[in-house]
């Protein structure tokens with residue numbers, strides 16, 4: 400039927416660039432991005448990360464130089480991962496992380512926004528995100544939370560703009576909020592890794608941070624604290640709980656496989672929502688590009704657009720530095 404044919408024409412909206420732009424529902428801006436940065440106490444010169452093309456482990460000095468370049472290129476929001484030399488069971492020393500924070504914030508002040516990842520996985524001998532019992536069979540939630548709150552306070556004193564706990568212990572958002580508020584740091588925000596799944600996509604990151612859980616102990620993966628990837632309800636409940644405890648920003652991690660969670664959270668909370676396009680997701684796209692099976696910028700921008708379409712406000716990507724050039 401003629402009438403039906405007319406109703407079925409969806410292609411008019413795709414005729415040319417002009418109408419496609421007008422019909423486009425989302426635009427991604429370089430302003431949406433956070434660049435993860437690694438600073439490693441054990442190196443004396445910056446090193447390219449083996450499995451993450453274009454990503455470097457920095458010394459504090461090289462980080463300061465890189466940040467200067469970044470600011471000039473309009474890259475101003477960062478998530479800092481410290482890699483301390485010394486690994487312990489408990490009684491960790493945060494001086495390196497605090498000193499990196501102090502130096503970068505005293506050099507660049509409010510021309511950057513610095514979030515600090517807060518977790519113990521790069522501090523512990525066993526690679527877990529918290530303190531374990533003697534037998535190495537379970538993570539001690541409350542001891543871990545207390546430790547993270549004390550660590551967060553030191554980072555806030557060092558000038559951090561935002562504390563981003565990635566450990567997945569219960570109650571850490573509230574404990575960190577209390578510790579910041581009761582010490583005159585109520586202006587320091589928190590970004591919760593709220594829906595963080597026990598994922599196989601963290602491999603390259605753990606290699607850089609030397610934080611793969613030790614396979615010789617009974618607890619040899621993170622499934623007792625990170626989310627089970629079969630579940631939506633636990634993810635939403637955990638995120639809403641963190642919002643209730645005072646998280647300013649909620650994050651879903653990894654990003655691509657969990658867009659259903661992003662979409663649900665974007666309609667159930669009023670908090671800004673971040674996604675972390677993690678190391679394994681980044682490396683997968685880079686590997687396609689390296690084999691000339693896809694264009695690097697198009698692979699990444701397609702993923703980024705999907706994040707925004709699902710409802711994300713903030714994108715944490717190892718390619719954040721490219722965003723300005725690619726999203727013109």
Ligand code: PBG
Nearest residue numbers: 518520565600601604677678679
């Ligand atoms: C753990 C932490 C992880 C990442 C950031 N913080 C993963 C993990 O080992 O569980 C992963 C980031 C990435 O893969 O890019 N505190």
